[in-house]
Amino acid sequence: MKRIAFFPGSFDPISRGHEDIVLRALPLFDEIVVALGVNSSKSYMFSIDQRLEWIKNTFADYPQIKVVSYEGLTVKASEKHEANFILRGLRNSNDYEYEKSIALMNQEMAPNIETLYLNTAPKWAAISSTSIRDIIKNQGNTAPFLASGVQL
Numbered sequence: 444m445k446r447i448a449f450f451p452g453s454f455d456p457i458s459r460g461h462e463d464i465v466l467r468a469l470p471l472f473d474e475i476v477v478a479l480g481v482n483s484s485k486s487y488m489f490s491i492d493q494r495l496e497w498i499k500n501t502f503a504d505y506p507q508i509k510v511v512s513y514e515g516l517t518v519k520a521s522e523k524h525e526a527n528f529i530l531r532g533l534r535n536s537n538d539y540e541y542e543k544s545i546a547l548m549n550q551e552m553a554p555n556i557e558t559l560y561l562n563t564a565p566k567w568a569a570i571s572s573t574s575i576r577d578i579i580k581n582q583g584n585t586a587p588f589l590a591s592g593v594q595l
């Protein structure tokens with residue numbers, strides 16, 4: 444059985460923390476699907492195409508990493524891409540509590556898909572896409588926080 448992990452997120456924009464989680468998870472899986480979740484009732488700073496382009500640039504050197512977008516339930520999209528794992532990153536205990544409740548519901552809906560978490564490397568633990576967007580709005584330097592494929 445191929446080990447395929449689905450890594451869902453908004454990636455608005457993709458950060459070093461996201462990049463680090465995917466690259467550290469790579470040896471564990473045959474394929475990782477980095478999946479941009481689109482929620483039509485949410486507003487984003489960057490367009491879907493822009494976010495996808497930055498994710499693709501970031502992982503261009505890795506044929507085992509696929510980049511897609513999806514709408515609707517994460518478990519349905521994971522099944523569509525034949526993923527048997529959902530991968531998430533944990534920065535702190537708040538992330539853990541939030542992720543746990545989602546994972547428990549996902550497990551009810553799709554018992555064949557296991558959610559796996561990796562702890563964030565301490566260096567990137569303070570980064571969130573929300574604070575990156577705030578820095579951008581205030582014309583600050585986001586270079587240390589953005590994934591390698593992001594060109595602002």
Ligand code: ADP
Nearest residue numbers: 451452453454460461464531532533563567570
């Ligand atoms: P969502 O809208 O699902 O919160 P994000 O794009 O913010 O999407 O995050 C996607 C995944 O990446 C989540 O598992 C989140 O916990 C994780 N993540 C976010 N920021 C970091 C970071 N700095 N380091 C590691 N993982 C992170």
